[in-house]
Amino acid sequence: MTRRVLHLLGSLGAGGEERQTLTLVKGLRGSRWEPIVCGMRGGALAEEFAEHARTIVLEKRHKIDLAVLARIRAIIDEFRPAVLHCHLSTANTWGRIAALVKPDKRPAVVVSEGGIETWKTAVHLAIDRLLLGVTDAVVGNAQAIARYLIDNDRIPARIVRVIPNGIDLARVQAKLHATEEERISRRKELGLTSDHFVVGHVGRSCAVKGLDTLAAVVEEMVRLNPDFRLVRAGQPPLPDEVEPAEAFRRDVEARGVADYVIWHPYTPDISSVLMILDALVQTSLSEGLPNAILEAMAMGVPVVATAAGGTSEIVRHRQTGWLTEIGDTRGLSEGLAHVRNDPGESRLWASRARAMVENDFSLSRMVENFCTLYDRVAGLRS
Structure with a gap:
């Protein structure tokens, strides 16, 4: 018997959690769980979501928009999902309140926390705890997130689950075996040659990505x-990301290195970016289990990263990459220089990392883990 799971997201932009949810939705097609998607706002991934599942965009206009709350409840009543799966803080709050409106007719509720949310105030945490009564499971994609949820946010350990991200290897590795001629041609499109040492930074433009550290590393x-050249790739900045993005531009200009930064236009084809890189750098202050790192590893790209959140669970220093402390400009620069100067060792890291991703972070494993969780919470609710 096929049952429905309603995925609620704050937006359908191209952030890490949104992309991971899209990967999950694709994987659920044809399974025992039919996905339906509801975005409180639209975004770069809206059309792609619609290709793989019934997708509804609510166009939330205000921080507190009671009309959206009513619409979420109406969607629950119309489609009668057995599970409501909310993703990230905004959707986690609004979705659970909507479920609470009719507690006797609510679906099982799963909430996903994509990172360590150090920004939450006492008020946010109090609201989260009040909504625990309509929460059947809280999912983190890394052990570090689970520990933080239990120790800091005081979420009961009995409802916390860890389900690591899964990678759609067919999509990410589309250009894994590209020829050197194809790689050179792709670089030429960006004004790069085979002599350049090209490092990528893939992700949103929010402050938590450590963009000030990134500017210092570029210098x-x-x-x-x-x-050296940095290829900065990611979705167009969301409204709350415009200032951090502009601050990074001003920073590299002030340091006199703006000409060494290439701004890659947004593309859903991540393999076309990864195929030209000599290394990927991650400078984050906080993370869950970073998709960009898993995808780079799947493409055999050496990774240099800060030990933020779940990053240290996949980047093992000089085993599957180069790991430094958060904010360690010197350590990050040393790691990138090591990739440049010792390609033999960095290829060994990349080989181990690729095997790890292919074995432990497959799409099929993630989908089955979520289906099993949905089975469990829906069974308990019924």
Whole structure:
């Protein structure tokens, strides 16, 4: 018997959790769980979501928009999902309140926390605890998130689950075996040559991505190697990301290294970006289990990263990548220089990392883990 799961997201933009939810929705097609998607706002992934599931966009206009709350409840009543799966803070709050409106007719509720939310105030935490009564499971994609939820947010351990991200290897590895001629041609499109040492930074433009650290790394790498180039790739900034994005631009200009940064236009084809890189750098202050790192590993790209959140669970220093402390500009620069100067060792990291991702972070494993969780919470609710 096929049952329905309603995925509620704050937006359908191209952030990590949204992309991971899209991957999950694709994987659920044809399974025992039929996905329906509801975005409180639209975004870059809206059309792609609609290709794989019934998708509804609510166009939330205000921070507190009671009309949206009523619409979420109406969607629950119309489609009668056995499970409501809310993703990230905004959807987690609004979805659970909507479920609470008719507690005797609510679906089982699963909430996903995509990172360590250090920004939450005492008020946010109090609201989360009040809504625990309509929460059947809280999912983190890394052990670090689970520990934080239990120790800091005081979520009962009995409802906390860890389900690591899964990677759609067919999509990510589409250009894994690209020829050197194809790689050179793709670089030329961006004004790059085979002599450049090209490092990618993939992700949103929010402050938590450590963009000030990234600017300092660019300056140091240009000093060490004038052939260094940074390819900055990600979705167009959301409203609350415009200032951090502009601050990064101002920072690299002030440091005199703006000409060494290439702004890659948004593309859902991540493999076309990864195929041109010599390394991926991650400078985050906080993370869950980063998709960008898993995808780079799947493509055999060496990774240099900060030990933020679940990153240290996949990047093991000088085993599957280079790991430094958060904010360690020197350590990040040393790691990138090591990739440049010792390609033999960095290829060994990349080989181990690729095997790890293919074995432990497959799409099929993630989908089955979520289906099993949905089975369990829906069974308990019924």
